[in-house]
Amino acid sequence: EHDIKCNNSSIQSSEMAQQAPPLFNMEGFTGLATNPTITSLVECSELYAFFRRLFRTESVTTFDYKWIRAVGKHQYTGVHCDSVYMGRGTVDDLYTVWIPLGDVAVEEGTLAICRGSNILPGYGRVRETYGRLDVDRDKTEGWLSEDPLEVSARYGGQWMTSDFEAGDVLIFGMHTLHASTTNLTQQYRLSCDVRFQPSDGAIDERWVLDNACSIEAEDVRGSNS
Numbered sequence: 001e002h003d004i005k006c007n008n009s010s011i012q013s014s015e016m017a018q019q020a021p022p023l024f025n026m027e028g029f030t031g032l033a034t035n036p037t038i039t040s041l042v043e044c045s046e047l048y049a050f051f052r053r054l055f056r057t058e059s060v061t062t063f064d065y066k067w068i069r070a071v072g073k074h075q076y077t078g079v080h081c082d083s084v085y086m087g088r089g090t091v092d093d094l095y096t097v098w099i100p101l102g103d104v105a106v107e108e109g110t111l112a113i114c115r116g117s118n119i120l121p122g123y124g125r126v127r128e129t130y131g132r133l134d135v136d137r138d139k140t141e142g143w144l145s146e147d148p149l150e151v152s153a154r155y156g157g158q159w160m161t162s163d164f165e166a167g168d169v170l171i172f173g174m175h176t177l178h179a180s181t182t183n184l185t186q187q188y189r190l191s192c193d194v195r196f197q198p199s200d201g202a203i204d205e206r207w208v209l210d211n212a213c214s215i216e217a218e219d220v221r222g223s224n225s
Helices: 036-042 045-055 121-128 148-155 209-218
Strands: 060-062 067-071 095-100 111-115 158-161 170-173 178-180 189-198
Touching: 036 095, 036 189, 045 060, 045 095, 045 189, 111 148, 111 170, 121 148, 148 158
Parallel strands: none
Antiparallel strands: 060 189, 067 189, 095 170, 095 189, 111 158, 111 178
């Protein structure tokens, strides 16, 4: 585990990010999202077993839509919570699983969470305002800030991240603020986000195959992990 300090070179300015190559999104319902190698990893039996125990039910489901990312040099993800992207179904029983595709060191752009941001009183106003946005309904950007340290200095909490090894995952709820460190290397950081919830809960229909056409029409923007 690493605290993100003010002098951590992985926290970079937006000016540097503007010089970066494009961030490649390979997300969707088709292509790599349905590749058997990918699905066997991101929908593995271990994840289903974990969420059956967490939700105390034998029936859990995952979104058909998969968020597969390749993050290049000087790229990063700003501070956000996932409820603003997928809050039209159950929220309290919906969890993100961030899966690095291989070993990922902090300097390659690991995901970081703000510990306590989902429950600390200092974030109450954030949850009641920003946290209730819907990026498509409200036609707004999903990031709360480009500066993680400014957010924690203002509202509290502590930014935490780590080097990740193949097989590691990071699991968190819809109200947890998260971001990424900046990729300072020449390598692309490869990762995939998936979501799990109880099968009997209301589901955000933008992210299931029966509603794929409506997603394209609405120009939905996915979570930027």
